[in-house]
Amino acid sequence: MLFGFLPHVGPIELFIVLLWGVLFVWPVWRICEKAGYPGALGLLAILPGFNIGLLLFLAFADWPALRYGTGKPTPTWDRYRDLDL
Secondary structure (H helix, E strand, C coil), X not given: CCCCCHHHCCHHHHHHHHHHHHXXXXXXXXXXXXXXXXXXXXXXXXXXXXXXXHHHHHHHCCCHHHHCCCCCCCHHHHHHCCCCC
């Protein structure tokens, strides 16, 4: 039986999994939207391996929201804006 373990999953375990999914996916969804990427990209955070890849992608990719001026600069950004780095 392929899903033979499912009868052993109770409502509390199912609630914990759904709660974890909401608490983990929702912030990643928002980060993707603020970065200028589709929010649905945050669903990759559920999949093992892809969540680390998504984290690395968001850390090192150029964010379209900042490239096209739709992002709001942070106060930290204002301090370093005029430095020649």
